[in-house]
Amino acid sequence: MAINPYDTPRGKFRTRAETTRRQFLLLMGTLASTGAVIFGSVEVLKFMFPAATGDAPQQFKTTFTFDELTGGVDGSGKAKAGATVRSITADRVSVVVDDAGIYAVYLICTHLGCTPNYVPNVTSGSGVLDAVAAARGDRTGSEQIPNGWACPCHGSRYFIDSTNFYGPAPRPMDWVSISVAPDNFFVVDRGNIVAYRQPGDNTAPQWRLLLKTKKDNGKTLGV
Amino acid sequence: MSAPPKEGNPVRTFVDEVWGSIFRHGLPTTDKVAARTALTNFFLHIHPVRVKKSAIRVSYTLCLGGLSFFLFILLTITGLFLMFYYIPSVDQAYQNIKDLQFVATFGLVIRNMHRWAAHGMVITVWLHMARVFYQGAYKPPRQFNWAIGTLLLLTTLLLSFSGYLLPWDQLAVWAITVGTNMAKYAPLAGPYTRYLLLGGRQVAQGALIRFYVLHVIALPLIGFLLMVVHFWRTRKDGFTGGL
Numbered sequence: 001m002a003i004n005p006y007d008t009p010r011g012k013f014r015t016r017a018e019t020t021r022r023q024f025l026l027l028m029g030t031l032a033s034t035g036a037v038i039f040g041s042v043e044v045l046k047f048m049f050p051a052a053t054g055d056a057p058q059q060f061k062t063t064f065t066f067d068e069l070t071g072g073v074d075g076s077g078k079a080k081a082g083a084t085v086r087s088i089t090a091d092r093v094s095v096v097v098d099d100a101g102i103y104a105v106y107l108i109c110t111h112l113g114c115t116p117n118y119v120p121n122v123t124s125g126s127g128v129l130d131a132v133a134a135a136r137g138d139r140t141g142s143e144q145i146p147n148g149w150a151c152p153c154h155g156s157r158y159f160i161d162s163t164n165f166y167g168p169a170p171r172p173m174d175w176v177s178i179s180v181a182p183d184n185f186f187v188v189d190r191g192n193i194v195a196y197r198q199p200g201d202n203t204a205p206q207w208r209l210l211l212k213t214k215k216d217n218g219k220t221l222g223v
Numbered sequence: 224m225s226a227p228p229k230e231g232n233p234v235r236t237f238v239d240e241v242w243g244s245i246f247r248h249g250l251p252t253t254d255k256v257a258a259r260t261a262l263t264n265f266f267l268h269i270h271p272v273r274v275k276k277s278a279i280r281v282s283y284t285l286c287l288g289g290l291s292f293f294l295f296i297l298l299t300i301t302g303l304f305l306m307f308y309y310i311p312s313v314d315q316a317y318q319n320i321k322d323l324q325f326v327a328t329f330g331l332v333i334r335n336m337h338r339w340a341a342h343g344m345v346i347t348v349w350l351h352m353a354r355v356f357y358q359g360a361y362k363p364p365r366q367f368n369w370a371i372g373t374l375l376l377l378t379t380l381l382l383s384f385s386g387y388l389l390p391w392d393q394l395a396v397w398a399i400t401v402g403t404n405m406a407k408y409a410p411l412a413g414p415y416t417r418y419l420l421l422g423g424r425q426v427a428q429g430a431l432i433r434f435y436v437l438h439v440i441a442l443p444l445i446g447f448l449l450m451v452v453h454f455w456r457t458r459k460d461g462f463t464g465g466l
Binding site: 048053054055056113114153 | 397404405422423424425428429
């Protein structure tokens with residue numbers, strides 16, 4: 001066995017080196033293994049988070065043109081076809097035409113993310129009318145539009161301006177940007193939210209794609 | 224013990240040797256041989272060599288843990304058969320399930336066995352936990368096994384949840400949409416958990432393959448390891464009175 005200078009009985013090195021070689025190697029080994037385990041864990045965790053996903057692109061083009069949706073624009077700047085709703089369920093967007101213009105609602109239920117269906121009358125069902133009265137009792141005429149969306153999963157209901165009024169949904173659905181491409185088809189950008197409302201915020205968003213100019217009015221809400 | 228080989232009959236000697244190498248004991252006709260049988264057989268050593276007569280009264284525990292284990296075995300076997308026909312691809316999964324039901328011979332039986340055993344296992348595991356709770360069987364020295372049991376319950380529920388997506392029908396997709404959105408509500412880690420589970424932001428191909436891998440490999444393996452520990456601790460901690 002080789003003589004360890006740190007183990008001399010004279011104690012010359014005793015005070016300087018209280019750690020033996022074996023202890024030192026053990027310490028180094030432990031640190032190296034710990035480091036390897038930590039690095040390995042981080043690596044595995046990072047591996048499990050995909051750097052690229054196969055998700056559908058945020059932007060997509062509609063299969064119908066501006067004229068097909070609106071039926072053309074009359075002299076007063078309104079759609080000849082009148083108020084229209086076209087739901088593109090696969091892409092989870094509804095395109096709505098009203099007197100003020102066009103807007104797109106992103107059909108992700110704010111409760112747990114199902115796709116609400118467009119229904120001509122959201123007031124059907126027991127208890128729903130009371131909720132409508134509570135939410136819209138003070139409004140009159142054209143603002144009491146009966147159409148909107150109903151979520152098939154847990155029964156949340158939304159008015160046509162995407163305001164929730166019944167069921168477990170905590171807040172209105174978001175509006176996303178819609179524009180007209182040079183070839184007259186619509187481009188919907190689901191990554192660009194133009195109206196985001198917190199729970200309890202029932203303000204009707206004013207954002208519209210204007211029928212006369214085919215440009216949006218830029219009146220975003222909550223973004 | 225195998226009988227001593229007879230002189231002058233090589234075939235008989237060979238058969239005896241092979242038989243004796245597999246079964247290290249004769250027929251368990253006496254208590255002594257029965258005890259040795261249980262000790263030396265891999266599949267039987269999970270049982271105690273000796274139990275009190277009062278301990279094997281079925282009405283005491285209704286054998287709910289044993290039923291859960293039986294259903295787990297059944298699910299493993301039927302699941303293995305289903306894997307021969309099922310491809311975890313969004314283009315093929317739904318059609319594969321339809322083929323299993325209407326084309327594969329006895330495919331409907333296998334699929335329904337898997338489905339009902341899965342529902343049954345969730346029920347028996349819950350009831351097993353309730354039984355242990357109401358009998359106070361979680362008290363010392365069995366606290367550790369109770370903790371293992373809660374993990375097994377969680378594993379069972381996750382297996383049930385992950386299997387739900389695989390048929391890739393409307394029910395599956397929206398159930399997983401709802402389930403993973405619930406996970407998103409968890410503070411801080413919520414959105415990351417959802418992204419990790421789905422392998423993306425939508426319930427799509429990435430989610431299907433992840434749930435498939437979890438369902439057929441990761442979770443059964445975790446469940447099996449936990450079960451090994453669970454049964455081992457049951458043996459070590461002794462029986463409360465029932466089997």
